[in-house]
Amino acid sequence: MANFKFNIQESEFNVEQLDDIVTECATIFTFKVTTTLGNSLRIKLDSGYNEFKNSTYKVLDVETAWDGSEITLTYGLDLYVSFSLGNSGTPGSFLQTIVEVFDDTTASSYNSYSKLVTRLNDSLSCDNPTGEGGTYDNLTDTPDNKTGSALKLIRVNAAEDAHEYVDAGTLGVDLNYTHVQTSSASWVIAHNLGKIPSVTVQDNSGNTVFGDVTYTDANNLTITFNTAFAGTAYLN
Numbered sequence: 191m192a193n194f195k196f197n198i199q200e201s202e203f204n205v206e207q208l209d210d211i212v213t214e215c216a217t218i219f220t221f222k223v224t225t226t227l228g229n230s231l232r233i234k235l236d237s238g239y240n241e242f243k244n245s246t247y248k249v250l251d252v253e254t255a256w257d258g259s260e261i262t263l264t265y266g267l268d269l270y271v272s273f274s275l276g277n278s279g280t281p282g283s284f285l286q287t288i289v290e291v292f293d294d295t296t297a298s299s300y301n302s303y304s305k306l307v308t309r310l311n312d313s314l315s316c317d318n319p320t321g322e323g324g325t326y327d328n329l330t331d332t333p334d335n336k337t338g339s340a341l342k343l344i345r346v347n348a349a350e351d352a353h354e355y356v357d358a359g360t361l362g363v364d365l366n367y368t369h370v371q372t373s374s375a376s377w378v379i380a381h382n383l384g385k386i387p388s389v390t391v392q393d394n395s396g397n398t399v400f401g402d403v404t405y406t407d408a409n410n411l412t413i414t415f416n417t418a419f420a421g422t423a424y425l426n
Contacts, residue, residue, distance in 0.1 A: 202229045202293055205303045216243070216276040217309045223269040223291055230294035234260035235273060238286035238306070245273035258287075262294060275309035285309040342384075357384025357408075369423040377401075377413040379423060384408050387425040394420055 203225035211218040225231055235242055235258030245258045248270040263269065275285040286308040293301045331352040333339070339355040347354045367381040381387060385408055391399045401415040413423065 202226050203231055203291065203301065203303075205291055205305075207305065207307075210307075216274040218244075218272065218274045219289075219307050220270060220272045221289055221305075223271065225269075225293075228264060230262055230264045231269070232260055232262050232290075232292045232294055233269075233271060234258060234290050235271075236288040236290065238288065238308075242273040242275055242285075242287045245271075247271050264294075275307070277313045278309065279313075365426075367425040369425065371421055371423060373418045373420040375415050375418040377415075377423060378410075379413070379425070380410050381425050382409045383425065387411075389413065390424045390426075392421050392424075394422075 203223055206222045206224075208220040208222055210220070223231065223233070233247070235245060237258075242258060245256045246253050247256050247261075247263075248254070249263070249267055258273065271289065273287065275287065278285050286306060289303070289305045289307065291303040332344075333353070333355055336355070342355040342357055344353055345356055346352075365383045365385065365387075367379075367383055367387070369377070369379045369381070371377045377391075386405050389403050389411070391401060391413060393399050399415065399419070399421065401413040404412045404414070406412065411425075
């Protein structure tokens with residue numbers, strides 16, 4: 191970044207904007223102010239599009255929380271001013287603030303530094319990721335609602351560009367269902383496993399019985415036998 195210096199022969203302070211740090215939620219700005227021993231400086235931050243956050247100043251590695259309002263410091267050491275600007279959350283609008291440093295001269299003419307810094311990011315704010323109240327259904331890459339998705343899980347889709355609701359059985363979970371049947375030659379079973387399960391049938395004496403299985407859909411099937419009997423069907 192540029193190193194800004196004012197009235198090199200006469201000024202009692204220099205200001206350097208250090209490299210800013212960009213995160214997913216904000217840009218962290220740091221300025222270094224250097225002055226001569228005993229010089230008094232006034233520093234402040236003025237908000238632009240929105241308020242800055244987490245502002246601090248640091249002298250001799252002692253960091254002090256600061257609200258950005260004007261303060262006067264008398265010192266002869268390096269001063270570091272730090273603050274962050276979050277994502278604006280509004281397309282086309284950016285968070286910004288003005289950094290101002292003055293020497294403490296009361297005359298009409300004094301040395302000063304003023305710098306407008308801007309977070310050039312119109313992504314949604316990390317404080318409000320949906321922009322619409324923070325509920326999952328309002329995210330732009332999710333299903334519109336939860337209707338018909340009881341007991342389903344959420345996963346990233348195959349295209350890796352959205353979320354979707356899926357039955358747990360499709361994720362390798364060992365879902366199973368046990369059906370107890372009174373005497374009948376046709377067993378209609380609503381298992382709600384969300385998959386095509388394997389079927390094992392035993393009569394009440396523990397004998398394995400084979401029948402014709404018809405899968406109506408991923409949640410229902412019918413088993414047909416030559417004769418009626420009672421027993422248990424195990425679905426996996």
